[in-house]
Amino acid sequence: MLGSKAGIIITSPSAAREVLKDHDVTFANRDVPAAGRAASYGGRDIVWTPYGPEWRMLRKVCVLKMLSNTTLDSVYGLRRREVRETVRYFYGRAGSPVNVGEQMFLTVLNVVTSMMWGGTVQGEARARLGAEFRQLVTEFTALLGKPNVSDFFPGLARFDLQGVVKQMNVLVGRLDKIFEMMIEQRLRIEKDTEAAATTGDRERAGEDFLQYLLKLKEEEDGKIPLTMVGIKALLMDMVVGGTDTSSNTVEFAMAEVMNKPHVLAKVQQELDAVVGKDNIVEESHIGSLPYLQAVMKESLRLHPALPLMVPHCPSEDTVVGGFTIPKGSRVFVNVWAIHRDPNLWENPSEFEPERFLNRNRTGDYSGNDFTYFPFGSGRRICAGVAMAERMALYSLATLFHSFDWKLPQGENMDLSEQFGIVLKKKVSLTAIPMPRLSDPALYE
Numbered sequence: 001m002l003g004s005k006a007g008i009i010i011t012s013p014s015a016a017r018e019v020l021k022d023h024d025v026t027f028a029n030r031d032v033p034a035a036g037r038a039a040s041y042g043g044r045d046i047v048w049t050p051y052g053p054e055w056r057m058l059r060k061v062c063v064l065k066m067l068s069n070t071t072l073d074s075v076y077g078l079r080r081r082e083v084r085e086t087v088r089y090f091y092g093r094a095g096s097p098v099n100v101g102e103q104m105f106l107t108v109l110n111v112v113t114s115m116m117w118g119g120t121v122q123g124e125a126r127a128r129l130g131a132e133f134r135q136l137v138t139e140f141t142a143l144l145g146k147p148n149v150s151d152f153f154p155g156l157a158r159f160d161l162q163g164v165v166k167q168m169n170v171l172v173g174r175l176d177k178i179f180e181m182m183i184e185q186r187l188r189i190e191k192d193t194e195a196a197a198t199t200g201d202r203e204r205a206g207e208d209f210l211q212y213l214l215k216l217k218e219e220e221d222g223k224i225p226l227t228m229v230g231i232k233a234l235l236m237d238m239v240v241g242g243t244d245t246s247s248n249t250v251e252f253a254m255a256e257v258m259n260k261p262h263v264l265a266k267v268q269q270e271l272d273a274v275v276g277k278d279n280i281v282e283e284s285h286i287g288s289l290p291y292l293q294a295v296m297k298e299s300l301r302l303h304p305a306l307p308l309m310v311p312h313c314p315s316e317d318t319v320v321g322g323f324t325i326p327k328g329s330r331v332f333v334n335v336w337a338i339h340r341d342p343n344l345w346e347n348p349s350e351f352e353p354e355r356f357l358n359r360n361r362t363g364d365y366s367g368n369d370f371t372y373f374p375f376g377s378g379r380r381i382c383a384g385v386a387m388a389e390r391m392a393l394y395s396l397a398t399l400f401h402s403f404d405w406k407l408p409q410g411e412n413m414d415l416s417e418q419f420g421i422v423l424k425k426k427v428s429l430t431a432i433p434m435p436r437l438s439d440p441a442l443y444e
């Protein structure tokens with residue numbers, strides 16, 4: 001019991017299966033913490049909306065227009081541009097320590113924001129916006145993960161004793177301003193384009209996500225209307241849900257690989273055989289890099305980005321593992337503990353990508369194996385799996401192919417974790433990139 005509300009932690013694959021598969025619909029609701037409500041315009045986004053038609057509509061819109069394989073294929077150019085920019089940045093600092101996590105965050109953020117509102121922000125303003133977002137997202141996730149009396153004693157919530165909601169409102173206010181600015185710009189561009197259009201349908205292929213959402217809002221057929229608040233809540237999900245999670249995954253994987261020289265050697269051997277040292281990595285190479293894929297799987301096993309997932313909440317009393325979980329309780333699925341359970345995994349705390357090259361252990365992200373499900377399972381499975389997988393693998397492949405990496409003189413690798421709603425490295429990875437390709441043109 002946590003305060004006046006029941007909190008249940010699931011730590012076995014069989015109980016996880018009951019919650020996320022056998023009773024999927026019952027548990028597909030969320031217990032919304034006070035900070036989460038404040039963070040999402042009153043729980044109006046995909047993450048916190050209760051299971052039902054509104055959630056289905058939001059999720060469909062997002063998956064279809066931003067996170068599907070077809071859309072992701074069509075915006076490969078954006079990922080490529082940002083990853084190449086990061087390579088140029090590291091090349092320019094060859095031989096000096098760089099903050100890998102920070103750079104990866106900016107890379108992912110730029111991809112997410114370019115998908116959302118295209119090239120509306122350029123140059124200096126783009127860099128400034130990136131820095132502001134990083135700070136906001138860091139504070140945001142820290143507040144979401146902070147234990148809050150209001151959530152344990154809902155009767156006290158209106159007093160906001162720790163001031164969590166107040167602080168969250170300040171952060172949301174700042175993000176909201178950025179969203180408003182982007183929406184206004186988009187609407188203006190839309191108007192100008194309309195005025196200029198003389199005949200026929202306008203080219204829709206280059207449409208960004210925000211343009212699409214604004215159009216959908218106008219075209220609403222009245223069934224489940226998309227509101228302006230709904231649009232902003234979706235933008236919030238993409239910025240907050242899609243950035244830290246992906247960049248932390250890349251950072252942990254880099255650190256684990258650097259810590260095991262024989263793994264680094266195997267990753268680079270595979271890259272040299274498939275891509276070649278006189279070439280640059282393209283996303284199309286990823287399918288031919290099984291060892292690198294195993295590296296990402298193994299890194300997500302040890303360091304799942306959301307170690308307790310997002311709290312689920314049963315809509316009725318339900319028996320799980322012989323115990324009754326009361327309606328309305330807060331259910332955490334401890335995927336972190338399951339991924340390290342010595343009864344399920346050999347050498348559970350060792351980083352061994354080879355375990356995923358085994359035929360019996362494919363480690364896919366579908367959520368069908370309840371010993372391994374870093375993206376969750378069932379109806380509430382992560383909406384961004386395809387994007388996260390592409391972004392992380394393409395980044396890792398490019399960074400390991402383009403550079404050798406070492407720690408600054410006298411430093412040891414620190415792999416410790418900092419727990420919160422999002423798992424991150426306690427000490428951010430600072431490493432020295434050393435170019436390993438012979439032709440400087442490959443870094444342009």
Ligand code: HEM
Pocket residue numbers: 046047048059067237238241242243245246249304305306309310311312374375376377379380381382383384385387388392
């Ligand atoms: C390595 C990166 C990532 C990991 C490990 C991850 C993992 C997860 C997990 C475990 C959940 C909760 C599942 C549950 O509660 O049952 C989740 C939910 C979610 N994720 Fe991700 N995620 C990642 C990246 C992304 C990206 C890139 C996006 C979008 C751009 C995204 C969007 C979402 C959304 C919208 C939800 C809420 C789904 C719902 O409640 O219906 N995630 N993610």
